[in-house]
Amino acid sequence: MSNKILNIADLQESASNSLPVSVRDFFNSGATNQVTLHDNYTAYGKYRLLPRVLKDVSKVNTSISLFGRDILFPLCASPAGLQVLAHPDGELATSRACAKTGVNMGVSSYTGNPVEQITEAGNEVGPINHVMQLYSMNDKAKQERIVRRAEAAGCKAIFLTADSPVLGVRWNEWRSGFKPPPGIGYPMYEKTSDEIQAQSHDDGFTSTNSDSHSWATEIPWLRSITKMEVWIKGVLTPEDVETAVEYGCDGVIISNHGGRQLDETPATIDALPACAKVARGRIRIHIDGGIRSGADIFKALALGAECCWVGRPVLWGLAHGGQQGVELMFKILYDDFKRCMQLTGCKSVSEIRPELLAIVNAHGPLARL
Ligand SMILES: Cc1cc2nc3c(=O)[nH]c(=O)nc-3n(C[C@H](O)[C@H](O)[C@H](O)COP(=O)(O)O)c2cc1C
Numbered sequence: 001m002s003n004k005i006l007n008i009a010d011l012q013e014s015a016s017n018s019l020p021v022s023v024r025d026f027f028n029s030g031a032t033n034q035v036t037l038h039d040n041y042t043a044y045g046k047y048r049l050l051p052r053v054l055k056d057v058s059k060v061n062t063s064i065s066l067f068g069r070d071i072l073f074p075l076c077a078s079p080a081g082l083q084v085l086a087h088p089d090g091e092l093a094t095s096r097a098c099a100k101t102g103v104n105m106g107v108s109s110y111t112g113n114p115v116e117q118i119t120e121a122g123n124e125v126g127p128i129n130h131v132m133q134l135y136s137m138n139d140k141a142k143q144e145r146i147v148r149r150a151e152a153a154g155c156k157a158i159f160l161t162a163d164s165p166v167l168g169v170r171w172n173e174w175r176s177g178f179k180p181p182p183g184i185g186y187p188m189y190e191k192t193s194d195e196i197q198a199q200s201h202d203d204g205f206t207s208t209n210s211d212s213h214s215w216a217t218e219i220p221w222l223r224s225i226t227k228m229e230v231w232i233k234g235v236l237t238p239e240d241v242e243t244a245v246e247y248g249c250d251g252v253i254i255s256n257h258g259g260r261q262l263d264e265t266p267a268t269i270d271a272l273p274a275c276a277k278v279a280r281g282r283i284r285i286h287i288d289g290g291i292r293s294g295a296d297i298f299k300a301l302a303l304g305a306e307c308c309w310v311g312r313p314v315l316w317g318l319a320h321g322g323q324q325g326v327e328l329m330f331k332i333l334y335d336d337f338k339r340c341m342q343l344t345g346c347k348s349v350s351e352i353r354p355e356l357l358a359i360v361n362a363h364g365p366l367a368r369l
């Protein structure tokens with residue numbers, strides 16, 4: 001592996017150069033006009049850091065506790081499907097890299113490897129917790145089998161992805177006729193390669209997953225079939241945070257699916273403050289979308305997130321160098337986050353507060369939060 005990979009943009013470039021164009025575009029693109037994809041990154045730029053100086057930062061504790069165990073720092077791997085397109089080891093490599101790093105992993109229901117093998121691969125390397133991502137499905141018996149397999153494999157939570165009753169408008173996938181190459185199945189959906197090849201990617205999603213889902217049909221049912229925590233992935237408004245509290249959910253992930261679903265939704269960092277405000281400690285708030293630096297993680301925590309997740313950086317790490325590439329991605333972000341804590345004068349994650357941020361004001365001085 002090149003030693004010139006110093007940041008996530010370097011990793012993106014290396015990965016993008018090595019992937020077939022249709023896979024590169026499937027990974028990197030967003031929906032429609034790419035507005036939200038772009039906003040997710042750039043919205044972080046409106047905040048500035050206000051360091052406190054002359055602090056002893058010789059010993060910095062970057063860890064947080066998640067699912068009953070300390071993780072190295074507040075960043076985990078978002079569930080992203082089809083990781084075998086980035087590297088033959090796919091999700092197995094991601095699981096090993098997360099375990100080696102000391103962070104947790106989300107397993108997509110569109111994984112190319114079964115959840116049992118993914119958790120086992122990680123557990124062989126070190127302590128790790130997994131969560132199972134789930135879509136609402138038409139075939140409830142099959143959906144239940146995914147939940148039960150995930151629980152038996154040791155997953156700690158279900159991340160019910162709520163932003164995808166249908167797939168977003170993905171012109172790149174439609175133009176390229178994107179679908180996984182023959183030989184790849186969806187073992188959690190119990191779908192063979194032949195079945196996948198017989199349909200377009202979009203039709204495959206629509207015919208399997210449910211656009212008639214609701215809070216009332218999904219949440220009590222999930223609660224009745226599993227003891228795992230139930231989180232909602234894809235929340236962007238305080239109203240939906242409140243509903244998640246009413247339904248007794250354990251957490252929400254403020255997410256717009258990396259800009260891949262409804263375009264022109266707000267950047268997640270812009271949606272976060274109002275969501276964190278209504279949560280008031282009643283429900284856990286995590287975030288993903290556009291996080292590419294230690295400062296981004298710092299800003300998300302200062303604005304009320306407990307933990308961040310990254311999707312594409314995992315895929316770029318995999319494409320760059322399999323397990324080692326994902327480890328490199330986490331190392332870059334860990335080193336960057338730790339330095340950001342030191343340079344802002346924070347000895348522990350609990351010291352990361354809104355007072356350490358200011359907002360850029362085009363018409364005058366920086367505004368304090
Ligand atoms: C190629 C790809 C596949 C994805 N697959 C899933 C999926 O199967 N389920 C899901 O809930 N989210 C999926 N996501 C969304 C991620 O979980 C996450 O929300 C998003 O990637 C975060 O944004 P980021 O890529 O800017 O970090 C996928 C994202 C990408 C890029």
Ligand SMILES: CC(C)CC(=O)C(=O)O
Pocket residue numbers: 080081082110205257260
């Ligand atoms: C395999 C896909 C349906 C996964 C997904 O959710 C996405 O592409 O955003």
